[in-house]
Amino acid sequence: MAVSVFNTRRRTSLVSAFMARTRMFISTPLPQVRDKVSRTKPPKPHGGGGERRRKKQPQEAAARAGGGMGGSSASPCDLDREFAPQIAQLLATPPLQPAQEYYNGLIQSRKHDGIRVNFSSKHGKGVCANKEFAEGDLILKDQILVGAQHSLNKIDCAVCSYCFRFIGSIEFQIGRRLYWQSVGSSSDCTNRRHCHESDVGSSASSSGATKENSSTLPEEVLGSLITGDMSLPFTDHFSLPQVVPCRGCEEERYCSQSCADSDWETYHSLLCTGSKTEPSQRSALQKFIEHANGSNDIFLVAAKAITFTLLRYKKLKTQPEFQNNTDESNFSLLMEAWKPLSMGYKKRWWDSVALPEDVDSCDEDTFRQQIRDLALTSLQLLKDAIFDSDGLVVASPVEDYFIHIDDLPDDEKEEAEKVTRPFLDALGEDYAAPCEGTAFFPLQSCMNHSCCPNAKAYKRDEDTDGNAVIIALEPIKKDDEITISYIDEDVSYEERQAELADYGFICTCPRCQEEKPN
Numbered sequence: 001m002a003v004s005v006f007n008t009r010r011r012t013s014l015v016s017a018f019m020a021r022t023r024m025f026i027s028t029p030l031p032q033v034r035d036k037v038s039r040t041k042p043p044k045p046h047g048g049g050g051e052r053r054r055k056k057q058p059q060e061a062a063a064r065a066g067g068g069m070g071g072s073s074a075s076p077c078d079l080d081r082e083f084a085p086q087i088a089q090l091l092a093t094p095p096l097q098p099a100q101e102y103y104n105g106l107i108q109s110r111k112h113d114g115i116r117v118n119f120s121s122k123h124g125k126g127v128c129a130n131k132e133f134a135e136g137d138l139i140l141k142d143q144i145l146v147g148a149q150h151s152l153n154k155i156d157c158a159v160c161s162y163c164f165r166f167i168g169s170i171e172f173q174i175g176r177r178l179y180w181q182s183v184g185s186s187s188d189c190t191n192r193r194h195c196h197e198s199d200v201g202s203s204a205s206s207s208g209a210t211k212e213n214s215s216t217l218p219e220e221v222l223g224s225l226i227t228g229d230m231s232l233p234f235t236d237h238f239s240l241p242q243v244v245p246c247r248g249c250e251e252e253r254y255c256s257q258s259c260a261d262s263d264w265e266t267y268h269s270l271l272c273t274g275s276k277t278e279p280s281q282r283s284a285l286q287k288f289i290e291h292a293n294g295s296n297d298i299f300l301v302a303a304k305a306i307t308f309t310l311l312r313y314k315k316l317k318t319q320p321e322f323q324n325n326t327d328e329s330n331f332s333l334l335m336e337a338w339k340p341l342s343m344g345y346k347k348r349w350w351d352s353v354a355l356p357e358d359v360d361s362c363d364e365d366t367f368r369q370q371i372r373d374l375a376l377t378s379l380q381l382l383k384d385a386i387f388d389s390d391g392l393v394v395a396s397p398v399e400d401y402f403i404h405i406d407d408l409p410d411d412e413k414e415e416a417e418k419v420t421r422p423f424l425d426a427l428g429e430d431y432a433a434p435c436e437g438t439a440f441f442p443l444q445s446c447m448n449h450s451c452c453p454n455a456k457a458y459k460r461d462e463d464t465d466g467n468a469v470i471i472a473l474e475p476i477k478k479d480d481e482i483t484i485s486y487i488d489e490d491v492s493y494e495e496r497q498a499e500l501a502d503y504g505f506i507c508t509c510p511r512c513q514e515e516k517p518n
């Protein structure tokens, strides 16, 4: 499936006093981010290591992508053999006409009449302009089809599990982050990932003791921030939606009842580990989640893709025209339910993951076999949990808040900073972590790359949820192809081609043709 890594825009105009004090700079990997532009990377397979160190044995790299090779009860080959015809149909490239009809329908239903999806023999799907766009025009706001916040990022920020908007209050965001930070300094990362959200307020507010090596702020202060008993100055300028808990578990929280209901209907009713779920299913789900947390977040997104399909299938089945219960008609219904995802499907995960730089190419087959085994283990755990009973960009309002304090007139600033400075100091250099996750955007994932793009993913101040936003970088004429850059295009021809090799193509855009050495 085509997935994108999403993260929130990061503004680099740091609170000046904070910068002066720490002499640190929050790294901005991409120059465009400086003007609040964020690049939403289109499908680059997840799971290879970004680390560039000594060459590792493939099993080490796979374990890092995967956290150990758990034993699975069936080999992928058994499953492939048993369901070969069905798997081939599910994974086949959708025929042109149904695919064109699907995208026309999607664009119409979302009222994106400025674009259309075209099919060409050169680069497959591509997005074209259906009208003229001026520089700076919004081309598209693409709603996530399936996505999840990265597990570790859940420690940094609390967002709606459905639309990825920041929730609660500035106090809640700062308090829970500092709380997790203090827990993190007294335990390891894996434990932090398994800490329960419900522990946050209660433990911090009840224990009253400051943990060793934790932030310098007492736990009762953090507790008061989380529970809302303590207010910071000027936070009323940055109000966030109230937290709506999941009806079942304490893991998922939302910005509204409508997001909670949509999440439940679309994915979460099959993945909820709360009291409404039958105990054996709950413990099977917990095993699956633990495996994903210890290995690769991509399995959580895969689980959402599977539950999305199953729940759509169930819904379709209730319609009178689909009451015929033959295996054949059930399978066509499953194909229909899977259709939105099949449109973006390219290759299996283990075949498309970019080979980590620290794995020798002669070990590639072993590496791919190992991550394939890992995916099978994950699937088996998910299957145990759900079959027996039947990817983003959001800026942190905490950053806006501290910038607001820094921009206050001197006397007000001095007064406000008496309260806010200890929190800024305790949060540290990365004081405004954005929401990060992995998601599949059905329309953005049809956009081809160019090293001289005419559009880019860009979060404006009003774009506070996880949707991908595409803005025109220059005037675009009707029928022009809309292109974005998958990489940092401000580097040499050779570096660009090396980066794009991970996406599986050699770029021949006008700029590359011009800069290509003879």
Ligand SMILES: C[S@@+](CC[C@H](N)C(=O)[O-])C[C@H]1O[C@@H](n2cnc3c(N)ncnc32)[C@H](O)[C@@H]1O
Residues within 6 Å of the ligand: 002, 042, 043, 123, 124, 125, 126, 444, 445, 446, 447, 448, 449, 450, 503, 504, 505, 506, 507, 508, 509
């Ligand atoms: C996000 S998808 C774009 C939509 C894609 N064309 C399709 O048919 O689904 C990314 C893939 O499109 C192809 N692609 C995108 N830009 C390209 C380019 N400039 N040259 C060649 N292939 C490109 C590559 O196969 C790449 O992995």
